[in-house]
Amino acid sequence: MTDAYTRAVNTGLTKTLAKKLGLPRPALLRRYKPGAPLTVGPVLVVSDDASKADADTLARTLLGWDLDVRRDAADDARWGAVVLVLTETARPEDASGAVLAVGPALKRLAPSGRVVTVSRALTPADGPELAAVRSGVDGFLRSVAKELRAGATGNGVVLTDGVGVDHLSVQATLRFFLSAKSAYVDGQMLPVGPADVAGEPDWERPLAGKVAVVTGAARGIGAAIAKTLARDGATVVCVDVPAAGDGLARTANQVRGTALQLDVTAADAGTRIIEHARQRHGRLDIVVHNAGITRDKLLANMDAARWDSVVAVNVASQLRINAQLLEAAERGDVAGLRIVSLASTSGIAGNRGQTNYAFTKAGVVGHTAATGPLLAATGGTANAVAPGFIETDMTKHIPFATRQVARRLSSLLQGGEPVDVAEAIAFLASPAAVGVNGQTLRVCGQNMVGR
Amino acid sequence: MATRSTASAAKTTGTSARTTPSTPDAPALRDAVVVGGNRIPFSRAGKKYADASNQEMFTAALEGLVARFGLQGERLGEVVGGAVLKHSRDFNLIRECVLGSSLSPQTPAYDLQQACATGLEAAIAVSNKIRLGQIESGIAGGTDTVSDAPIAVSEGLRRALLDASHAKTLQQRLKALAKVRPGDLKPLSPATDEPRTGLSMGEHQAITTARWGITREAQDEIALASHKNLAKAWEAGFFDDLVTPFRGLTRDDNLRADTSMEKLAKLKPVFGKHLATADVPAEPTMTAGNSTPLTDGASAVLLASREWAENHDLPVLARFVDAETAAVDFVHGHEGLLMAPVHAVPRLLARNGLTLDDIDLFEIHEAFASTVLTTLAAWEDDEYCRTELGLDGALGKVDRSKVNVNGSSLAAGHPFAATGGRILASAAKLVSQRAAETGKPVRALISVCAAGGLGATAIIESA
Numbered sequence: 001m002t003d004a005y006t007r008a009v010n011t012g013l014t015k016t017l018a019k020k021l022g023l024p025r026p027a028l029l030r031r032y033k034p035g036a037p038l039t040v041g042p043v044l045v046v047s048d049d050a051s052k053a054d055a056d057t058l059a060r061t062l063l064g065w066d067l068d069v070r071r072d073a074a075d076d077a078r079w080g081a082v083v084l085v086l087t088e089t090a091r092p093e094d095a096s097g098a099v100l101a102v103g104p105a106l107k108r109l110a111p112s113g114r115v116v117t118v119s120r121a122l123t124p125a126d127g128p129e130l131a132a133v134r135s136g137v138d139g140f141l142r143s144v145a146k147e148l149r150a151g152a153t154g155n156g157v158v159l160t161d162g163v164g165v166d167h168l169s170v171q172a173t174l175r176f177f178l179s180a181k182s183a184y185v186d187g188q189m190l191p192v193g194p195a196d197v198a199g200e201p202d203w204e205r206p207l208a209g210k211v212a213v214v215t216g217a218a219r220g221i222g223a224a225i226a227k228t229l230a231r232d233g234a235t236v237v238c239v240d241v242p243a244a245g246d247g248l249a250r251t252a253n254q255v256r257g258t259a260l261q262l263d264v265t266a267a268d269a270g271t272r273i274i275e276h277a278r279q280r281h282g283r284l285d286i287v288v289h290n291a292g293i294t295r296d297k298l299l300a301n302m303d304a305a306r307w308d309s310v311v312a313v314n315v316a317s318q319l320r321i322n323a324q325l326l327e328a329a330e331r332g333d334v335a336g337l338r339i340v341s342l343a344s345t346s347g348i349a350g351n352r353g354q355t356n357y358a359f360t361k362a363g364v365v366g367h368t369a370a371t372g373p374l375l376a377a378t379g380g381t382a383n384a385v386a387p388g389f390i391e392t393d394m395t396k397h398i399p400f401a402t403r404q405v406a407r408r409l410s411s412l413l414q415g416g417e418p419v420d421v422a423e424a425i426a427f428l429a430s431p432a433a434v435g436v437n438g439q440t441l442r443v444c445g446q447n448m449v450g451r
Numbered sequence: 452m453a454t455r456s457t458a459s460a461a462k463t464t465g466t467s468a469r470t471t472p473s474t475p476d477a478p479a480l481r482d483a484v485v486v487g488g489n490r491i492p493f494s495r496a497g498k499k500y501a502d503a504s505n506q507e508m509f510t511a512a513l514e515g516l517v518a519r520f521g522l523q524g525e526r527l528g529e530v531v532g533g534a535v536l537k538h539s540r541d542f543n544l545i546r547e548c549v550l551g552s553s554l555s556p557q558t559p560a561y562d563l564q565q566a567c568a569t570g571l572e573a574a575i576a577v578s579n580k581i582r583l584g585q586i587e588s589g590i591a592g593g594t595d596t597v598s599d600a601p602i603a604v605s606e607g608l609r610r611a612l613l614d615a616s617h618a619k620t621l622q623q624r625l626k627a628l629a630k631v632r633p634g635d636l637k638p639l640s641p642a643t644d645e646p647r648t649g650l651s652m653g654e655h656q657a658i659t660t661a662r663w664g665i666t667r668e669a670q671d672e673i674a675l676a677s678h679k680n681l682a683k684a685w686e687a688g689f690f691d692d693l694v695t696p697f698r699g700l701t702r703d704d705n706l707r708a709d710t711s712m713e714k715l716a717k718l719k720p721v722f723g724k725h726l727a728t729a730d731v732p733a734e735p736t737m738t739a740g741n742s743t744p745l746t747d748g749a750s751a752v753l754l755a756s757r758e759w760a761e762n763h764d765l766p767v768l769a770r771f772v773d774a775e776t777a778a779v780d781f782v783h784g785h786e787g788l789l790m791a792p793v794h795a796v797p798r799l800l801a802r803n804g805l806t807l808d809d810i811d812l813f814e815i816h817e818a819f820a821s822t823v824l825t826t827l828a829a830w831e832d833d834e835y836c837r838t839e840l841g842l843d844g845a846l847g848k849v850d851r852s853k854v855n856v857n858g859s860s861l862a863a864g865h866p867f868a869a870t871g872g873r874i875l876a877s878a879a880k881l882v883s884q885r886a887a888e889t890g891k892p893v894r895a896l897i898s899v900c901a902a903g904g905l906g907a908t909a910i911i912e913s914a
């Protein structure tokens with residue numbers, strides 16, 4: 001599904017030609033395959049002096065995953081990943097040594113390599129110097145990500161509320177960023193806090209025994225989400241409007257789940273989803289709000305039908321279903337519920353002709369932040385994923401030139417695949433990610449617009 | 452495995468011949484239940500499904516059912532179904548559909564055909580095996596396409612080709628082929644005319660309609676109610692878990708939600724135009740509006756034992772209580788071609804100790820609007836019931852508000868073998884819904900007439 005240009009500049013004669021002409025060459029991204037190594041090479045762990053203890057802890061975690069972990073940046077290695085630990089850095093001047101050690105390593109970073117920073121979030125109690133360094137990591141990471149080439153990405157784990165680097169959610173987030181599952185996640189800082197994690201993580205089948213509901217599962221990103229959750233061990237209830245029932249049946253049969261033809265805007269949609277999951281599969285653990293529509297029009301030409309239908313499907317339905325899910329959580333019918341909603345970079349950066357869409361997608365970012373704490377009481381989380389330009393049937397219909405620009409306007413110089421969005425959702429839905437709550441994770445290849 | 456407890460043996464009725472079995476462990480009769488159904492939207496011939504084959508349509512119906520109930524990789528007891536208009540290459544049609552589906556390839560299947568009663572007869576066959584304990588689960592259904600109907604060569608050409616293939620020498624072969632006459636090259640389209648009378652089904656029913664004095668207006672009222680009721684059911688989402696779209700069609704395309712008595716009254720009669728000169732002075736009354744159109748489609752119903760449904764965490768909509776088929780002599784006798792269900796139902800009711808008053812919902816297949824009306828009129832007719840059905844008097848009057856409450860074939864269309872599955876699944880959901888609303892058991896009677904003077908009927912009740 002890689003676009004034609006990316007294919008051309010990576011194969012045969014056209015590859016040589018593109019190199020000679022100095023054309024931008026989007027890389028073929030390494031994507032997750034069960035059984036494949038976590039990283040493409042050894043992992044370099046560096047830190048400033050103050051953060052050395054945390055770096056040691058993380059290095060031991062990486063060793064536990066059978067990775068080749070090095071602490072000396074001067075090693076002559078083709079790096080699979082560089083982990084920069086700045087958790088205890090107190091003053092901007094103190095970051096110098098560690099950061100400058102990363103520099104030369106980047107020259108030997110393998111294709112689809114990873115740079116991951118681990119730092120602490122700003123808190124109101126931070127003094128000016130601490131605030132400067134903690135904030136500084138953000139700008140640093142986003143810039144490093146833009147300097148990386150050949151499918152390499154840079155992302156940051158941001159520790160909140162005093163969580164330790166040995167917390168499973170911190171480890172799981174680091175692992176996600178190191179892995180091929182985060183192929184199209186780039187330039188993102190993801191906050192992780194303390195939360196109770198039940199049991200040992202199963203990295204191969206993290207969702208084994210879980211029951212997940214995916215709305216809008218008939219095709220595109222929804223179908224990819226259903227397949228990815230099923231690959232990770234979940235039983236998937238595939239939901240879509242009755243009119244999309246044929247595609248829905250196809251998805252459900254592929255993932256060996258069940259098809260539920262249901263309009264998410266129905267007043268009792270949440271109740272019916274809960275009933276179906278519990279009666280047919282015994283439980284409900286994950287709900288992915290993927291169903292969404294676009295009805296683009298400049299606001300000057302917007303009519304009520306376009307505005308209202310987008311609001312009804314993209315945000316009002318999620319709120320109504322979430323309210324019914326929260327009630328079920330309070331009753332004890334569901335526990336540890338994970339909600340993941342689809343936002344969009346349009347909702348973060350804005351997009352001409354999409355006032356309605358952006359209104360709802362930014363609304364998703366907002367309600368996710370508000371719903372997270374409500375679910376935390378019963379061991380659950382609510383998070384969102386904001387895709388950038390993803391290659392789907394929907395984006396196929398964007399005019400050629402606009403589509404090309406949208407693709408190239410990211411650090412990775414290409415659009416993402418539906419599976420890239422699905423991997424992020426599967427991560428957020430996994431038990432080990434419980435410390436990530438109320439967040440919106442962008443899956444946009446570090447799109448140049450927005451944050 | 453079959454239930455073999457004495458408790459369930461005690462449940463069997465006295466009429467089932469349970470004399471001392473030669474095998475001591477012979478399973479007792481038990482319930483067969485309807486779990487749910489699925490069909491593709493029905494489409495008027497030559498439209499959306501113009502190039503869809505029976506195999507594609509029935510496979511699609513199966514796949515939707517598999518998806519709805521999570522049956523991927525499941526080895527079912529049996530899949531039974533058929534098609535009325537069938538290519539000779541489709542000799543194992545249903546088995547081929549199973550192999551093309553997500554069901555376990557170890558699921559057996561067989562084709563069955565009883566004209567328009569195919570779908571219901573398949574359900575009878577499957578439920579009987581379930582009740583006997585021979586299988587735990589099964590799918591019954593049917594499919595038909597008029598758009599992709601087989602076209603045969605003439606009898607002369609067929610004979611010549613067969614002779615040529617049997618010939619041993621070139622000379623013999625040429626001799627065989629030399630018998631072909633230009634007229635033999637005209638292809639034969641499939642005909643649904645009755646082979647023994649040469650009359651189409653419509654012409655036959657026109658005779659019955661005239662005999663029972665059924666008016667044009669009464670027929671148009673049935674047609675209107677069918678469209679209105681079906682449209683209402685679609686709007687209410689009744690079919691959300693009964694239908695899966697196919698080839699871009701999301702609803703039955705024969706449905707005319709905006710039809711009216713005025714519009715129906717404007718249509719010209721198509722059947723019975725030559726009757727007026729005969730001994731019956733009736734005006735022709737049967738139009739394209741109150742007769743079913745030629746339609747393409749497929750349907751499938753999941754049946755099971757209660758234990759199987761429970762073990763698979765699946766719902767139970769209705770119990771398949773009993774069934775009765777009948778046939779009438781329309782060739783030499785005087786009975787109407789589509790009157791067999793009229794004969795079957797009294798026998799079915801009597802065997803189960805029921806009367807028409809015990810039935811809450813009637814699903815009478817609308818081959819024509821007048822089929823419903825002649826059926827109801829016959830049951831109300833004292834003399835007819837005495838002389839033709841051997842009853843003491845009229846079987847009874849059916850409250851019209853209980854008939855085809857969510858529409859039937861006039862609105863949905865009638866892909867012959869697919870109709871039984873459509874009716875059974877809808878009726879099962881209806882009794883289940885009604886029972887949940889009223890808190891009382893709800894019973895439905897299903898009646899399907901068929902070519903050849905055949906008819907199949909069944910009783911289901913909320914489980």
